[in-house]
Amino acid sequence: MAVGRRESDEQxxxxxxxxxxxxxxxxxxxxxxGVLRESGFDRFCEQLCxxxxxxxxxxxxxxxxxxxxxxxxxxxxxxxxxxxxxxRCSDSLALREFLGMKVRQASPDHxxxxxIRKRLPVEVHEQVFAKVLSIAQEKGLLKGGTVAxxxxxxxxxxxxxxxxxxxxxxxxxxxxxxxxxEAGLENPTAEExxxxxxxxxxxxxxxxxxxxxxxxxSRIAKMKDGDTHLAYKAExxxxxxxxMVVAAQVYHADQADSETLIETLYAAQENxxxxxxxxxxxxxxxxxxxxxxxxxAGRGGANGKDNRRRSTPIGDDVRGNAGNGSSAGAANGWNGxxxxxxxxxxxxxxxxxxxxx
Numbered sequence: 377m378a379v380g381r382r383e384s385d386e387q388x389x390x391x392x393x394x395x396x397x398x399x400x401x402x403x404x405x406x407x408x409x410g411v412l413r414e415s416g417f418d419r420f421c422e423q424l425c426x427x428x429x430x431x432x433x434x435x436x437x438x439x440x441x442x443x444x445x446x447x448x449x450x451x452x453x454x455x456x457x458x459x460x461x462x463x464r465c466s467d468s469l470a471l472r473e474f475l476g477m478k479v480r481q482a483s484p485d486h487x488x489x490x491x492i493r494k495r496l497p498v499e500v501h502e503q504v505f506a507k508v509l510s511i512a513q514e515k516g517l518l519k520g521g522t523v524a525x526x527x528x529x530x531x532x533x534x535x536x537x538x539x540x541x542x543x544x545x546x547x548x549x550x551x552x553x554x555x556x557x558e559a560g561l562e563n564p565t566a567e568e569x570x571x572x573x574x575x576x577x578x579x580x581x582x583x584x585x586x587x588x589x590x591x592x593x594s595r596i597a598k599m600k601d602g603d604t605h606l607a608y609k610a611e612x613x614x615x616x617x618x619x620m621v622v623a624a625q626v627y628h629a630d631q632a633d634s635e636t637l638i639e640t641l642y643a644a645q646e647n648x649x650x651x652x653x654x655x656x657x658x659x660x661x662x663x664x665x666x667x668x669x670x671x672x673a674g675r676g677g678a679n680g681k682d683n684r685r686r687s688t689p690i691g692d693d694v695r696g697n698a699g700n701g702s703s704a705g706a707a708n709g710w711n712g713x714x715x716x717x718x719x720x721x722x723x724x725x726x727x728x729x730x731x732x733x
Contacts (some may be wrong), residue, residue, distance in 0.1 A: 402470040462486040519617040532594035597629035
């Protein structure tokens with residue numbers, strides 16, 4: 377056998393599309409495509425997104441089913457950036473088949489993903505997420521009996537040095553300069569300001585007084601490594617039987633777990649299309665459930681620390697098992713849960729809130 381030689385990169389030739397190499401496809405993506413096709417996923421996405429496009433203007437957009445498939449690819453492949461998702465789909469013949477790209481058709485660019493993401497509101501993405509969960513339920517891939525709730529803090533794309541006062545709009549340097557002037561330092565240099573800032577007492581920043589001008593929804597929070605950053609709090613609910621994510625919520629980083637737990641469970645119930653427990657639960661059983669949980673709170677705490685897992689059945693009532701913590705912290709945490717439940721019940725206009733609050 378002779379040695380093969382690589383031909384020039386500048387070679388140009390005409391090739392029939394039937395002669396082009398074809399990928400055998402990825403077994404997982406082929407099976408997933410069949411399930412999505414059987415459930416009418418593309419028609420559902422097109423009808424859902426139609427109100428956000430013109431009926432007859434310009435060229436047709438990227439099919440919504442292709443866009444949401446690319447988001448699924450990013451999740452399955454662990455790709456966080458839209459550039460990475462676009463490159464991966466363009467580079468893989470198996471993923472091009474998954475997206476339904478023809479041989480001479482280019483896969484969507486990352487800029488197109490950005491435009492679509494800005495066009496479609498978050499409610500549309502949530503409905504598609506719920507549609508995927510309903511497909512999993514139909515195929516028996518989702519139980520939804522018991523879920524685990526886990527929370528962590530995510531650093532925002534904003535710098536702490538850019539925060540400003542809510543009342544006056546002063547940045548940190550202007551604020552410290554005003555304090556130095558009140559302390560008797562006239563026209564201090566930058567080094568004198570830094571020295572004054574290091575030595576002064578009560579040097580704390582509060583979300584009540586400070587905010588980021590570029591990302592006002594972010595909150596000042598301490599991360600897991602002990603550093604302070606502008607951040608958000610992400611909380612997920614996962615089905616323990618199948619390990620499928622049934623709810624993905626984002627909250628302000630200064631909200632404790634006891635404040636967000638009920639909202640996450642409520643979102644999981646809505647995604648699983650189960651009725652909310654408030655209108656059907658009896659006054660006595662509802663009060664007894666939370667009273668027993670509050671009495672056993674000494675075994676765990678819900679004191680707002682991040683990255684803690686809590687196991688919660690989804691059924692006729694909402695119950696939570698807190699993680700490790702002190703007795704006092706647990707009792708305070710469950711008091712917060714009770715207050716949150718009370719507000720939820722009042723919003724749903726159920727008349728037995730006052731009996732257990």
